[in-house]
Amino acid sequence: MEKATETGFDLVGIAPAGPAVHAEAFSRWLAKGFQAGMDWMARDPARRSSAGALLEGAQSVIVLGLSYALPEPPPEIWNDPARGRISRYAWGPDYHDHIQRMLKDLEQFIQKLAPDSQNKIYVDTGPVLERDYALAAGLGFIGRNSMLIHPELGSMIFLGEIITTLALEPGEPLQLENPCGKCRRCMDLCPTRAFPDPHVLDCSRCIAYHTIESKEIIPPEIAGKTGNWIFGCDECQTVCPWTKKHRPAQKNPFLEFNPDTCCPPLLELAEMNEETFKSKFGGTPVERLKLPRLLRNTAVALKNWGAPEAVRALEKLSKHPSGLVQSQVEHILG
Ligand code: B12
Ligand code: SF4
Ligand code: SF4
Known part of the structure; x- marks a missing residue:
């Protein structure tokens, strides 16, 4: 121990x-x-x-x-809204x-x-x-x-x-009676209403699933609700009173907020190539996503931003060599 x-x-x-x-x-x-x-x-x-x-x-x-x-x-x-949010676990x-x-x-x-x-x-x-x-x-x-x-x-x-294989003395679950009480904030404030029941997550509705795990385009009913999340989502945690009340006492040993990599400008992301992708996100969890899926997510965030320069960036992305990026933009621009 x-x-x-x-x-x-x-x-x-x-x-x-x-x-x-x-x-x-x-x-x-x-x-x-x-x-x-x-x-x-x-x-x-x-x-x-x-x-x-x-x-x-x-x-x-x-x-x-x-x-x-x-x-x-x-x-x-x-x-x-002109910047894309990366969830906290990937800030380094x-x-x-x-x-x-x-x-x-x-x-x-x-x-x-x-x-x-x-x-x-x-x-x-x-x-x-x-x-x-x-x-x-x-x-x-x-x-x-x-x-x-x-x-x-x-x-x-x-x-x-x-x-x-060691037989160690097991611990016990914490004895807390109904720790969530009457609270349902995570369920009610999830942008895509991804919890059909308490403790149960329907991944087909979860932003973290669509922006990290899915290899398909982000469907319109979800895309309209992802705001500026481009990698994961922390909403059901940040609204939780148990998580809110904890303020970190010291610097995290390996993660920290850097606006360029944790909340980068969408227009900059839309211009990324393999080289700039590697230099910005190499060694972080975002690297596993690979460039086309990050551009897919960026396209959705550009649409949610909706400014004229975002629409111009989307039109440019519609000619991207990746079929996934093209399909996502096609869905967005109709
Ligand atoms: C697949 C997966 C996902 C999927 C599905 C998540 C899910 N909730 O199932 C997606 C891509 C959506 C995802 C998202 C995230 N993930 Co994830 N994910 C996993 C993974 C690989 C498997 C989870 C799994 O087995 N899901 C199946 C469901 C049925 O199991 P479960 O969620 O663990 O649910 C358990 C309880 O809810 C419980 N349960 C069920 N019914 C009931 C009823 C009652 C009354 C009670 C008390 C309990 C209970 O039983 C389940 C089985 O153990 C684990 C790593 C691992 N190998 O476990 C990481 C893991 C769960 N993820 C993690 C993280 C950090 C995240 C994100 C925060 C990342 C982000 N910011 O985007 C989000 C959080 C979203 C959320 N609210 O869950 C951490 C969670 C740490 C923690 N403190 O809980 C893990 C453990 C990875 C790690 N090693 O740290 N993830
Ligand atoms: S990670 Fe986001 S989308 Fe997924 S369940 Fe939590 S709040 Fe909802
Ligand atoms: S926000 Fe936190 S305390 Fe409230 S229901 Fe969700 S997990 Fe429980």
């Missing part, structure tokens, strides 16, 4: 490696098709629902949390790489203490229902926005885990 804090994690807990508590809820979610185009989520649900299935002899899951609560960006930049180097390094340090430490143990590390890199194991390990509760929320740190927390 101490070593985890030394490594830089804010939260650590132990869960048994058995089946995930909400495995059935996950099956119901898949049965409704709420994974949208993420077919990989439905590939082997039984395996995804049990961390123990990922490592022979697994007994425990060490779940780690790293807060990325950041000071609020200047509103005149963030709310400027890719967290997968950063946390993987931290997990490797911890894994080496465990291996030294228990040379016969087998360990596997994951940070959104494998079929694990990470929030469920974090819940079981006592790292927080699951809010109606489906986020794992820590009562003091809020929900802007990355999760990672080490599945191990």
